[in-house]
Amino acid sequence: MLKRLVTGFVLATAVAATAAAQDLPKAQFKVIGLNSPTPVSIHDELPFWRKTLPEASKGAINADITPLDQMGIDDKTMLRLLKLGVMDFGAMDISKMAGDDPRFEACDLAGLTLDPDKARAACAAYRDVLDRQMQKNWNTRLLAFGGNTPQVFWCKDVIGGLDAFKGKKVRVFNNTMRDFLGGVGASAVSMAFAEVVPALSAGVVDCGVTGSLSGNTAGWTEVTKSIYPMSLGWSINVLAVNLDSWKRLDPKTQAFLLEQLKAYEDKMWQTIKTTTAEAENCNTGKQPCTMGKLAKTTIVPVKPEEAETHKKLVEGAVLAGWAKRCGAACAKEWNDTVGKALGLKAPTP
Known part of the structure; x- marks a missing residue:
């Protein structure tokens, strides 16, 4: 009897879900996505x-998605394009929007968190702040957070350790990384992801910061000899929707999308754990390596004293630099959200 009841419940649930999906009105979306060579694009976003x-949705919902690099779009303009309604949905590295609002780098300050769960907790604590700013100033709604493998140093030659970065030119992609590099005497060079391989090859920069697996899948192993795995963040990305596009949707479609997006966000964070675990294997030619390419790169270990320097730089130069850009009220809000979640405090200038 119990077996029949359970079977009946499962069938009823499946039928209800199918019916709900079949009841959805047709919708076609334009989406601009993340850089195509990154694991999050390959394994999560495009699928x-x-x-x-x-x-x-049983065919009711379809999307025309194109990665931003294939459209020749500058990452930093994504939020502006979404505000204008150039696309319905857009995914972007949120820290690259910090030139418009320093809050956009607040939950992924350089080196702030060193494991995926803490990175997610920091951004979850700050989610309402970011959504508020996006709705208020950008006519967009935040729908999901994702990320990449730890952002580490890829160098043209074999690097000697943290001290060896003094005087080196290092590609970065946000202000908070610039704060960190200033603390070690390196010169930060802002550069789009697609430009880094030729820049490393030509010696325009000595090293570049990107994900420990993103660099692998984008061909950085072909122009670098070493990786220094000191983390400068997670390249946190957000998926957002133009508010006008969202408000036009049927309530059933909105509810369906929110449910699907919750599962999508969970999947992105699970992928980060898998790719982070595999990155060193792929970069040094070992198995298992299912999500990257086998390569022969030297991993230069982070010494205990360098890890301590990293901690001091994050709690000093990085937090102070960001707080100065964002202001006292902003820093106080950070302390009440991200800081509370991580047990840290930003100065309130």
């Missing part, structure tokens, strides 16, 4: 829009 949503 979500091209396969998961159409299948889960």
Whole structure:
């Protein structure tokens, strides 16, 4: 009897879900996504829009998604384009928007968190602040957080350790990394992801910061000899929607999308754990390496005293630099959210 009841419940649930999906009105979205060579684009984002949503909606919801690098778009303009309604949905590295609002780098300050769970907790604590700012000033709604493998140093030659960065030119992609590099005497060079391989090859920069697996899948192993795995963050990305596009949707479609996006966010963070675990294997030619390419790169270990210097730089130069850009009220809000979640305190200038 119990077996029949359980079977009946499962069938009823499946039928209800199918009916709900079939009841959805047709919707076609324009989406601009993340850089195409990154693991999050390859394993999470493109499959979500091209396969998961159409299948889960029984064909009602479809999307035309193009990664931003394939459209020749500058990362820093993504939020502005979304505000203008150039696309319905857009995914972007949130820290690259910090020139418009320093809050956009607040939950992924350089070196702030050293494991995926803490990175997610920091951004979850700050989610309402970011969504508020996006709705208030950018006509967009924040829908999901994701990320990449730890942002580490990829160098043209074999680097000697943290002290060896003094005087070196290092590619970065946000202000908070610039604060960190200033603390070790390196010169920060802002550069788009797609420009880094030729810049490293030509010696325009000595090293570049990107994900421990993103660099692998984007071909950085072909122009670098070493990786210094000191983390400068997670390249946190957000998926957001133009508010006008969102408000036009049927309530059933909105509810369906929010449910799917919760699962999508969970999947992105699970992928980060897998790719982070595999990165060193892929970069040094070992198995298992299912999500990258086998390469022969020297991993230069971070010494205990260098890890202590890292901690001091994060709690000093990085937090102080960001707090100065954001202001006293902003820093206080950070202390009440991200700081509380991590047990840290930013100065309130």
